Amino acid sequence: MLSKFDKMLFQVIGAGVFLYGLIHSILLYFIDSDIELWFYNIFGKSPSCLKGQVVFITGASSGIGEHTAIALAKHGVKLVLTARRKIELDRVKRICLEVSKGKLHDRDILVIPMDMMDINSHQDYFEQAVQHFGHVNILFNNAGRSQRAMWEEIDMAVDKEMFELNVFSVINLTRVAVKYFNDRGKGHVAATSSIAGVLGVPFSGTYCGSKFALHGYYNTLRNEKGHKNLCVTLLCPGPTFTNFLTESFTGKPGEKYGIGTRPTDKRMTAERCGELCAVALANKIPESWIALFPLIPLVYIAVYFPFVFRCGLKILGPEALFKLRDSRDTSVLNEVHTV
Ligand SMILES: NC(=O)c1ccc[n+]([C@@H]2O[C@H](COP(=O)([O-])OP(=O)(O)OC[C@H]3O[C@@H](n4cnc5c(N)ncnc54)[C@H](OP(=O)(O)O)[C@@H]3O)[C@@H](O)[C@H]2O)c1
Known part of the structure; x- marks a missing residue:
């Protein structure tokens, strides 16, 4: 038999849990x-x-990388900006110097034009940054491309190329940085994954696979080295206004999706996403999800109540998730693509 006190205790705990859930x-x-x-x-x-x-x-020449750089520059954080398009990197550098309001000078932002796929040069590029500044504190691996395609239609050449860019190049550069941070005794590596790397969203088979792979590599790194002053961060944005969609892979080698975003789409601005990435880096958060409603509650449901998520998807269909992500229906997948 429960005493009056025990009953009251259970009621208080129950009310607390209910209130916590409600809030x-x-x-x-x-x-x-x-x-x-x-x-x-x-x-x-x-x-x-x-x-x-x-x-x-x-991937600092546009989108999330550009706006994370700007968000950091506002606070006087020194930057190494890398991507393939030097002209865009120079533009981002000018904006960063401007928004820093005198906290940063020309020497505090180093532009390195670099193709992530050229993994044999990663060591040289990283050393160039260390030589210029004397040290590097954080590596933020953000470059990447997405995909729109039917799962069974994807050519294996696309799988390989996307894994080269979204996974192997990221892991290679991370290894260069981790060895350097090991010698230094501390450091921080981060990578841009995606909500798609948590949910497995339809019509992006290879992309989701590549981002899930990043979680595997990075979570293992955290468990292996986390006790040695190495911070590991995974940033998982949802739909964001960038060039990303146009640049996406399809299922065919050499093809780009070529369909851009529209101002009316439901997406986060790259500026807001960059600000939140900067906060996650500053606070060394292991994993962050960044997206507009209703994607965040959806991710919570998928992660903590997978059965409910699967039932919902069965009822609504994969098209509903596609619409939530791209603000269009799946007929767009059949439109002509550019090479
Ligand atoms: N936008 C979204 O909705 C969204 C959602 C979830 C996750 N993400 C992730 O966010 C990251 C950034 O994408 P974004 O949305 O900001 O798109 P974005 O504006 O197209 O930026 C992609 C960046 O990656 C760089 N890049 C691409 N291929 C490269 C290569 N071979 N070597 C070096 N740099 C390369 C591009 O620079 P260059 O062309 O100058 O080389 C560019 O700076 C990606 O990892 C993506 O998976 C985006």
């Missing part, structure tokens, strides 16, 4: 990230805690 659920309606990142964005460290540190960013 969580209501909060998810209003916020554009998971709860941990939301909390750190308000109560955690500002990116200004990285002032004077050096962040090496890949």
